[in-house]
Amino acid sequence: MLTGKQKRFLRAKxxxxxxxxxxxxxxxxxxxxxxxxxALEVRELIKVSILQNCEEDKKEVAEALAKGARAELVQLIGLTVVLYKESKENKEIVLP
Structure with a gap:
């Protein structure tokens, strides 16, 4: 689970x-x-956009993406989801 400070840091990145x-x-x-x-194993931090024609609720989509990818949901802003997962082999981001 990410703290508020860590989420702020990741949102800025x-x-x-x-x-x-x-x-x-x-x-x-x-x-x-x-x-x-x-992609998360390589990059650690990614954005996913939800298109207008998506029939599901954006919050449900964001939660399903995070749960399915075993990642942390950093932010859901508009129709953009930010996901983070610490990489096992390509660790680049050091959380505060």
């Missing part, structure tokens, strides 16, 4: 990132969460 995944009409599926897990 994620500000300049562009979303690398999109959740569309199909919603969250197993293949997507697997790819997100792999």
């Amino acid at each position: 994620a500000h300049h990132l562009t979303p690398i995944f999109q959740v569309g009409k199909g919603g969250v599926n197993e293949n997507m969460t697997k790819q997100i897990q792999e």
Whole structure:
């Protein structure tokens, strides 16, 4: 579980990132969460955008992504989700 200070730090780091995944009409599926897990292992911090045609609630999508990828939900702002997971091999981000 991340503290408020750690979440602030990660939000600042994620500000300049562009979303690398999109959740569309199909919603969250197993293949997507697997790819997100792999991306998190390499990058540690990613953004995912939720498209307008996504039928599920954005909060449910954010929670499903975090749970499926076994990651921490840092932020849900608008239709953008920020996820963090500490990398086992490529650790770059040092939390305060």
